[in-house]
Amino acid sequence: MEGVASEYPIELPLRRSEHDSEAALVSRAAAGDSEAYAALVRPHEHVAYRVAVSITGWNDDAQEAVQNAYVKAYRSLRRFRRGAAFRPWLLRIVVNEARNVRRSELRHERLAERAAERRDTPAAGADETVLAREEVATVLDALTRLSEADRLVIALRYFAQLSDAEAAELAGTSTATYRVRLMRTRRRLEALLEDADA
Amino acid sequence: MPEHQLELRLRAVAHALDADAPAFDPSVLRAAAPRPARRRLVAIAVLAVLAGTVAAPAAVSALADLFDVVPELGPVPADVMQPFGGRQVDLTEAQTTVAFRVRTIASLGAPEAAYVRDDIAGGMVTVAYRDGGTRLTQWAPADVKARTAVVPSSVTAEELTVRGKRALWIEGTARGTFTVTGADGAIHKELFDVAAGALLWEDGGVALLLQGADTKEDAALLAAAVSSG
Numbered sequence: 480m481e482g483v484a485s486e487y488p489i490e491l492p493l494r495r496s497e498h499d500s501e502a503a504l505v506s507r508a509a510a511g512d513s514e515a516y517a518a519l520v521r522p523h524e525h526v527a528y529r530v531a532v533s534i535t536g537w538n539d540d541a542q543e544a545v546q547n548a549y550v551k552a553y554r555s556l557r558r559f560r561r562g563a564a565f566r567p568w569l570l571r572i573v574v575n576e577a578r579n580v581r582r583s584e585l586r587h588e589r590l591a592e593r594a595a596e597r598r599d600t601p602a603a604g605a606d607e608t609v610l611a612r613e614e615v616a617t618v619l620d621a622l623t624r625l626s627e628a629d630r631l632v633i634a635l636r637y638f639a640q641l642s643d644a645e646a647a648e649l650a651g652t653s654t655a656t657y658r659v660r661l662m663r664t665r666r667r668l669e670a671l672l673e674d675a676d677a
Numbered sequence: 678m679p680e681h682q683l684e685l686r687l688r689a690v691a692h693a694l695d696a697d698a699p700a701f702d703p704s705v706l707r708a709a710a711p712r713p714a715r716r717r718l719v720a721i722a723v724l725a726v727l728a729g730t731v732a733a734p735a736a737v738s739a740l741a742d743l744f745d746v747v748p749e750l751g752p753v754p755a756d757v758m759q760p761f762g763g764r765q766v767d768l769t770e771a772q773t774t775v776a777f778r779v780r781t782i783a784s785l786g787a788p789e790a791a792y793v794r795d796d797i798a799g800g801m802v803t804v805a806y807r808d809g810g811t812r813l814t815q816w817a818p819a820d821v822k823a824r825t826a827v828v829p830s831s832v833t834a835e836e837l838t839v840r841g842k843r844a845l846w847i848e849g850t851a852r853g854t855f856t857v858t859g860a861d862g863a864i865h866k867e868l869f870d871v872a873a874g875a876l877l878w879e880d881g882g883v884a885l886l887l888q889g890a891d892t893k894e895d896a897a898l899l900a901a902a903v904s905s906g
Contacts, residue, residue: 513706520701528698529691542699553706582822618690637687638694669683 501565509556516553523566526639527573533634534577534627537619544577551576567645574631574649621671629664636661763794763803775800777817777883777905782806784902797821799860811889813903818884820860837876837893839900844878846893876900 507515527548531541552572559568622630628650635646647657771791772779779802781788788804799820805812816823835846857865876887876896885903890896 513703516706517701517703524701525691525695525698529694532694537694537697542697545699546702546705549701550705612693614686615690615693618686633687637684638691665683672683672686 502562505556505559505561505565508553509559513553516556519565520549520552520569523569526566527569529638530570530573530631530634531577532619533622533630533638534574535581536623537615540580541577544580545573547580548573548576564645566639567641567649570635570639570641571649578627617675618672621668621675624671625664625667629660629667632657632661632664633668763792763796763801765790765792767791768804771802771804775802775815775817776820777815777881779804780813780815780880780883780885780903780905782811782813782899782902783904784899785811796863797857797859797865798863801857807889811899812887813899814886814888815883816857817882818879819882821884822858823856823884835893837897839876839878839897840880842878842880844876844897844900846874846876846896848874848893881905 501519504515504519508519524545527545528541531544531548535541535544548569552569555572559565622633625633631650632646635641635649636643639646641649643658643661644654647654650657650660652660766774768779768781768788768791771793774793774795779791781804785806788806790805790809792803792805794801797816799817801814801816801821803812803814835848837844837846859865874888874890874893874896876885876890876893878885878900880903883905885900887896887900890899
């Protein structure tokens with residue numbers, strides 16, 4: 480996987496100095512400094528939303544889940560293990576909140592309708608914008624055909640850019656099992672996309 | 678499809694989604710300061726403890742649903758009906774509406790009234806005491822899912838023990854939203870007033886919600902006196 484040319488930036492693990500800075504922000508945020516918490520969370524906004532989308536689908540539920548997760552994480556900061564990486568910890572809360580939103584409202588029954596609405600009403604703009612949204616809808620539709628556990632396996636690798644060890648811990652499995660599952664899920668997703676593209 | 682092509686497509690989608698990602702708004706934290714771990718606002722930590730103490734996976738799942746207390750970011754709706762009521766029946770008829778044995782509070786004698794919710798598939802029964810001020814609501818979490826959303830700034834949750842089992846005491850000054858999903862998938866959103874405190878626990882596959890106890894200690898005593906016989 481390494482060395483694949485991409486026009487999209489790849490989020491790298493935090494460098495040591497950044498990690499130290501993150502630890503300082505956690506301490507300040509846990510003491511009630513909301514600005515420190517904002518600085519702590521903002522680098523993870525995009526990733527949090529992507530992972531939520533992988534659970535809830537591409538709709539407002541993902542935004543609700545992320546906002547709920549921010550509040551929950553803030554209130555739980557005192558239980559954050561000193562020295563641990565913040566992103567996996569935050570994403571665990573995001574995943575739980577996304578599951579809560581999806582389960583409690585049974586909104587998954589309306590996801591197909593919403594996805595269709597998204598495709599039918601793309602944002603006004605250039606053709607490439609429409610095409611981009613169609614591509615997003617195609618890929619996400621294929622993702623929704625996987626089980627939630629499989630969607631999470633994909634999202635943690637490609638949406639959240641977690642290491643295999645971090646992703647495995649978050650998915651509740653061993654690193655070796657996660658890798659095997661990722662390989663199998665990738666094949667299933669590839670087949671689904673090939674069908675969708677045909 | 679080559680592996681790198683899938684990776685590129687997924688990464689492209691990931692970055693396309695970023696345009697919709699909600700920006701973090703610090704104002705949502707104004708009333709949500711971190712609290713000491715002893716009194717927990719949100720039940721996630723309680724869930725973790727519960728998960729470790731209940732052996733059967735099904736029971737863990739049921740408890741997870743039962744204790745699903747989440748923060749409510751928006752205002753609590755005002756036009757929802759008072760929960761946990763329903764059609765008044767006698768206790769014998771109430772028993773016929775649910776698959777589990779209806780629980781009563783032995784120390785308070787026979788219930789003064791019983792209520793059933795005909796609109797919730799899977800069933801929900803409430804028995805009332807003390808001129809209706811103390812109510813024990815019960816449902817089967819395997820069939821009926823409950824989710825409680827409360828305003829974080831004004832509600833606290835504390836872990837108690839009822840007959841050796843963990844329970845959750847919720848107390849505060851604000852109302853929350855109690856969402857019940859019946860076995861047929863129908864969703865019922867109702868008010869959940871925790872001003873007087875509420876105790877949630879699980880007993881033999883039945884979720885129990887006690888409201889209207891005089892104090893937290895009173896709630897624990899009443900809960901300990903709950904019987905299915």
